[in-house]
Amino acid sequence: MSDTNKPVGDATKVVLAGRRPEWTQGIVSPPVWRASTILYDSVGHLRDSATRDTHHRLFYGRKGTPTQWSLADALTSLEPGAEGTFLYCSGVAAIAAALLSVLSPGDELLLVDSAYDPTRGMAGGLLKRFGITTRYYDPMIGAGIADLIGENTRAIFMESPGSLSFEVQDVPAIVAAAKARGVTTLLDNTWATPLFFPAIERGVNLTILAGTKYVVGHSDVMLGSVTAAPGHFKKLRETSFQLGQVASPDDCWLGSRGLRTMAVRLAQHQSSALQIANWLKSRPEVAQVLHPALPDCPGHDLFVRDFKGSSGLFSFVLNGGDEASRAVLIDTLQLFGIGYSWGGFESLAIPADPHRYRSVTQRAAAGPMVRLQIGLEDPADLIADLEAGLDAFRQARG
Secondary structure, X not given: OOOOOOOOOHHHHHHHOOOOHHHHOOOOOOOOOOOOOOOOOOHHHHHHHHOOOOOOOOOOHXXXXXXXXXXXXXXXXOOOOOOEEEEEOOHHHHHHHHHHOOOOOOOEEEEEOOOOHHHHHHHHHHHHHXXXXXXXXXXXXXXXXXXXXXXXXXXXXXEOOOOOOOOOOOHHHHHHHHHHOOOEEEEEOOOOHHHHOOOOOOOOOEEEEOOOOOOOOOOXXXXXXXXXXXXXXXXHHHXXXXXXXXXXXXXXXXXHHHXXXXXXXXXXXXXXXXXXXXXXXXXXXXXXXXXXXOOOOOOHHHHHHHOOOOOOEEEEEEOOOOHHHHHHHHHHOOOOEOOOOOOOOOOEEEEEOHHHHOOOOOOOOOOOEEEEEOOOOOHHHHHHHHHHHHHHHHHHHO
């Protein structure tokens, strides 16, 4: 069993992808190849290897083994039109390598104002130290991004939807404006994955996943990836090698294992999250539910136009209350853990304060916000848990 060139559905793709016979050798899943030193037959063999391309060829452990190549190949195959994928030890490492592969001192980055906080930290820290300027833009700007592209603008970074406030960006319009000016586009596509938003097919140059989330799916591995459109992979790979980036074979093996069930897990995350989001809309304690598949969410029309589905992460705004009463709500929950990250089998709840991470956009809210990661538990049980939490919130709010 191996990859097929015939058109197949997403659930079939994630089962077949990356399972080349030369890597599996008859085993269903590619095994874990751990290596640092690779031995050569002779000095001549060693010298010859140093002059050849190391892509998908054993050279030195940092250049990868079939375990890493299998997962990278699988992720590439999920993005129609992609040239290649590089793997990283975390999603943040993937973001850093992607940005450094396209930006140089004196360049300008346009960064969406709803971006993940570590991405913002990178812009104001590492990139700033390297002489790279960042300007933030409204996630709802769409084709208006063209007015912000300046002489030194080299890249536009998108995150759609934003992982706290869930604005959906007009990616095709931004990509079109960028292409017209020769600007590289990058997208953090962790929320949707390529199954729900095939970014390369939509014109994005570099698409980034925190594989820690839905690819792995079990909250036990840190992993990241960048998949590149034609013409962008070589520079990405060179930059990543120069940074010494490598994802461990064991983590990649766990990523490959998680990938096989990603389609069915996403279907369940989607179904449960929509059921819970719609229930929350009916509650008087809730002022707004920020889920891209619901009409109240900014950019919902773009979601309907561009996305194939929705995942399990969304937020809701409380009707009044303060930080203390919000904490009572979250602390009351029994089935929702309190912790960062998402995409695993377990449900999570955290306080969300997007206003703390904004530079050019602020939106009024009726009360504090809670972000939910809906896991694979029975949604009826999660609703009962949230009902108890909202009852406690109402009492604490007074």
